[in-house]
Amino acid sequence: MAKRNEKVEILKEANENAIFNKETEGLSQGQIVLRRFFRHRAAMISVVVLFTLIAVVYTALDWRIGNEKDPYIIPGWWKYGFEDMPELRYGADCIDGSIGCPTIDAVPLLDGDGVSLGEHPFGQDDIGRDYLALVMRGAQRSILVMFIIGAIAATLGTIIGSIAGYFRGWVDAILMRLVDFIITVPVIIIGSVIGFHFGNKGAAFLALLLGLFSWTGLSRLVRGEFLTLREREFVDASRVAGASNRRIIFKHILPNAVGVIIVSVTLLMSGAILLETALSYLGFGVTSPDVSLGLLISNYQDAFTTRPWLFWYPGIFIIIIALCINFIGDGLRDAFDPRQRRRLSRKEKANARAMQNRGEFA
Amino acid sequence: MPLETCGSRSKLKLNVGGEEMFAYILRRLGALVVILFGSSFLLYNLSAISTDPLADLRLSDAQNRDYLIQALTRELRLDLPPPLRYFIWLRGVLGIFVGNPNFGLTREQQPVVDTIIEAIPTTIRLVAVATIVAIVLGIALGITSALRQYSRFDYGMTFFAFLLFSLPIFWVAVLLKQYLAIDFNDFLVTAKISPPWIIGLSALTGFFWAAIISGSRRRVFMIFSVAFLANAIFLSFLSATEWLSYPRLGPVAIFIFSVGIAFGVTYLSVGLSDRNALKSNLFMVLIGTILYFPAQSLLDSNRPRVGILTLLIAFLISAVAVSFIFARIDRGPVIRTSIITSVLIWGLILIDQMMQAWRPFVESDDVNYRPVATIGQSTIWLSETSFWVRVLDFAMHLVLPTLALTLISFAGYIRFSRGTLLDVLNQDYIRTARAKGLTERTVIMRHAFRNTMIPLTTIMVGDVAGIVGGAIITERVFAWQGMGTLFNKAINSFDLNLLMGVILFLSTLAILANLVADLLYSALDPRIRVGAGK
Numbered sequence: 001m002a003k004r005n006e007k008v009e010i011l012k013e014a015n016e017n018a019i020f021n022k023e024t025e026g027l028s029q030g031q032i033v034l035r036r037f038f039r040h041r042a043a044m045i046s047v048v049v050l051f052t053l054i055a056v057v058y059t060a061l062d063w064r065i066g067n068e069k070d071p072y073i074i075p076g077w078w079k080y081g082f083e084d085m086p087e088l089r090y091g092a093d094c095i096d097g098s099i100g101c102p103t104i105d106a107v108p109l110l111d112g113d114g115v116s117l118g119e120h121p122f123g124q125d126d127i128g129r130d131y132l133a134l135v136m137r138g139a140q141r142s143i144l145v146m147f148i149i150g151a152i153a154a155t156l157g158t159i160i161g162s163i164a165g166y167f168r169g170w171v172d173a174i175l176m177r178l179v180d181f182i183i184t185v186p187v188i189i190i191g192s193v194i195g196f197h198f199g200n201k202g203a204a205f206l207a208l209l210l211g212l213f214s215w216t217g218l219s220r221l222v223r224g225e226f227l228t229l230r231e232r233e234f235v236d237a238s239r240v241a242g243a244s245n246r247r248i249i250f251k252h253i254l255p256n257a258v259g260v261i262i263v264s265v266t267l268l269m270s271g272a273i274l275l276e277t278a279l280s281y282l283g284f285g286v287t288s289p290d291v292s293l294g295l296l297i298s299n300y301q302d303a304f305t306t307r308p309w310l311f312w313y314p315g316i317f318i319i320i321i322a323l324c325i326n327f328i329g330d331g332l333r334d335a336f337d338p339r340q341r342r343r344l345s346r347k348e349k350a351n352a353r354a355m356q357n358r359g360e361f362a
Numbered sequence: 363m364p365l366e367t368c369g370s371r372s373k374l375k376l377n378v379g380g381e382e383m384f385a386y387i388l389r390r391l392g393a394l395v396v397i398l399f400g401s402s403f404l405l406y407n408l409s410a411i412s413t414d415p416l417a418d419l420r421l422s423d424a425q426n427r428d429y430l431i432q433a434l435t436r437e438l439r440l441d442l443p444p445p446l447r448y449f450i451w452l453r454g455v456l457g458i459f460v461g462n463p464n465f466g467l468t469r470e471q472q473p474v475v476d477t478i479i480e481a482i483p484t485t486i487r488l489v490a491v492a493t494i495v496a497i498v499l500g501i502a503l504g505i506t507s508a509l510r511q512y513s514r515f516d517y518g519m520t521f522f523a524f525l526l527f528s529l530p531i532f533w534v535a536v537l538l539k540q541y542l543a544i545d546f547n548d549f550l551v552t553a554k555i556s557p558p559w560i561i562g563l564s565a566l567t568g569f570f571w572a573a574i575i576s577g578s579r580r581r582v583f584m585i586f587s588v589a590f591l592a593n594a595i596f597l598s599f600l601s602a603t604e605w606l607s608y609p610r611l612g613p614v615a616i617f618i619f620s621v622g623i624a625f626g627v628t629y630l631s632v633g634l635s636d637r638n639a640l641k642s643n644l645f646m647v648l649i650g651t652i653l654y655f656p657a658q659s660l661l662d663s664n665r666p667r668v669g670i671l672t673l674l675i676a677f678l679i680s681a682v683a684v685s686f687i688f689a690r691i692d693r694g695p696v697i698r699t700s701i702i703t704s705v706l707i708w709g710l711i712l713i714d715q716m717m718q719a720w721r722p723f724v725e726s727d728d729v730n731y732r733p734v735a736t737i738g739q740s741t742i743w744l745s746e747t748s749f750w751v752r753v754l755d756f757a758m759h760l761v762l763p764t765l766a767l768t769l770i771s772f773a774g775y776i777r778f779s780r781g782t783l784l785d786v787l788n789q790d791y792i793r794t795a796r797a798k799g800l801t802e803r804t805v806i807m808r809h810a811f812r813n814t815m816i817p818l819t820t821i822m823v824g825d826v827a828g829i830v831g832g833a834i835i836t837e838r839v840f841a842w843q844g845m846g847t848l849f850n851k852a853i854n855s856f857d858l859n860l861l862m863g864v865i866l867f868l869s870t871l872a873i874l875a876n877l878v879a880d881l882l883y884s885a886l887d888p889r890i891r892v893g894a895g896k
Contacts, residue, residue, distance in 0.1 A: 042521075177396070177397070177400065178400075180393075180397045180400070180401075181397060181400035181401040181404055182401065182404070184397055184398070184401050184869040184872050184873050185401055185405060185865060185868070185869050185872075186828070186830055186831040186834075186868055186869075186872065187831065188831040188832075188834055188835070189831070189834070189849065189864075189865060189868065190405070192834075192849070192853055193405060193408060193409050193853065193861075194408070196853050196854075197409070270527065270528065274528075274530055277530050278530060278531070278532065278835055281530070281532045281835070282834075282835065282838060282850070284853070294530070294532075297530070297532065297533055297536075298532070301532075301536045304536055304539075304540055305540065305544070311533075311536065315530065315533040318528075318530050318533070319525070319528050319529060319530075319533075321528075322527070322528030322529075323524060323525060323527075323528040325528075326524045326527050326528055327524060330524070
């Protein structure tokens, strides 16, 4: 019995292999990766959610372009700006008697009013500023910081890692000592030191500086990839053929390391948004009058018992953004991993069995 | 047998690699000094260039403003450029090699070393407990998840881990404060669990076990019902007896739990078919239950610390003695399982002792029926209190910060141990082990689990740096007086000496943790030799 089971097992494996091979026939590496990524359901949902969120967040508020005095304004879809101070609703306006209560009505069944946003969907803060506008502004800042850190860290980490891994020797030694200097200090500490002194210079500048200190982990990974890839035959072949160092790095090695880089950059970005919010929470990040999600939570954590919405909304936005990025990273990792096998659907298994019965592969 | 090869392997290593290893450690320690030098230079200058300790004074309108500015300039050597100041600071620090270190004074004229040494135990307590809980829970869940790959439980765990990855710790901490401290304390006043809660919690437990064990639809339904019913009865019992208000284990409950522990430990470690081990463990349970009675007076005496230690020694000795009675040729595994069981029973008795201190603790004026604390690392006792009440107090203050830290760090362990175990299960030696007819338990626990632990050591130790970073935020939320508080203070008061002291301590910790990780890795995995290839 056991022997028979084993035989069936082997047959099954052969069939599944055949299915996978058939699927990837005639496709380039990039197409295979893309296909695998599109199949990752959680990652695809995350891509859709994240891009919708970014679109919604960045079109919510007015954009002011041009000089300070006479700006050209592109109106946003939301009526209030994050600096506007409409009248604070309290007393009779709020059913529960709180100050600046939220007016969002997302549950149509309970009171039969249907879904509506109302005057201030997320409520108002202490001085009457519309909380939806504040959260949108905060999310804009956090996403901006995330992308800047990701871009800078990706560029620096890739360049430094490839140089160190490709040229080895003293170049490698010097660069890796530099990495050691930075990597040994917990990132929240470097972030706080930078943030405390430069946080008031704006979110973009803060992100730029944080990016200058976040490339170390990536550069180590890239260096490791380069150390193994540069010993491979195809690199020797291109060197014999007379390719320059630059050509070997960019045309031959880097494309093979791109999976590692993309995956670790996505994970770095989800770390970056948490870093930014944590720094703002500690008071070392984005400072008022500008707004960030961490700053909002920090300002209203004591109001949790009386006005919980001031605490919930910014937190939920952080989690949605970070969660989407993490799932996208996971999808990319699966897509780039050649060993990765997806689980066959029931239909495909039935097909495999049918093929086996017809004796096509057995 | 895997055990024997394990032993001979490490002996071999010691003979060959002792000297090599020593040289390697020395070289790494040398590198540590260089790295610390570099990173401290970097951070010193970064913070020195960008800070202006005189900013407050420049804006003040005190009469002796110019004099104050001059005095502070002289005191902090602000007339010198930052790199020069760094070397003055470094000269003091390098005194560590001649036994006379000088880390400078804080702005309040306290020696930096004293301030830091005062704060270390608090942070270590927080970090250590959180790390241990995260490791144990994370590995257990990760491994279960891997063994049930592609099941509902696996997908649930994956989502859960990603959710935890994405949570800002300060946000979680505030939620915990509200729901597990304020609301839970309110609940503890009556300790009556309402029927909706009983049903909800029981359903949750039912889903959990049904998802883990899984199988055919009928089996899943059976497991769900059994788990649901058992849990509902258990919770109703707790509610009816007001157990949560008057917690106590007592000899009967300890006996029942111990029997469970004995079976569990035996099953996981050597398998229930090993009758000698099972007998030895069950006999240990009997001794443990008997030891419970003399333990009461021992632990309640004037010197409870001595009592705890004496009890532990008594347990260990009886475990070894019992194993010698029951073991035939398999002395090793029997002794090992008996010792694990005895230590766990010892822990149960200590927990029982803490529970006995619950009422005096809750009723005292300083606690006043709010047992789960949200602020500080311990209560400042105004009245005389016993040892066990103080222990309980420490524990109750630890609950929330530890939970917050654990929640954000154990997602990494879930993912990593799942991935590693899946990799290991695909290896040829696992196929060999299965092919030669070993039981699934032996394959998983002996061959797969042990090899999973090897790469896990790297992230375990490497995680220390990350968890210290989390501790900085956690301390802020829960108002603990540890390294995080010092760090905040140092930055906000432009206290360069204190700041550098904290950074130096934390980065030394991180580098040492890395070194330990590498050494552990090479000790556990013979394929990796430290210092090779240079």
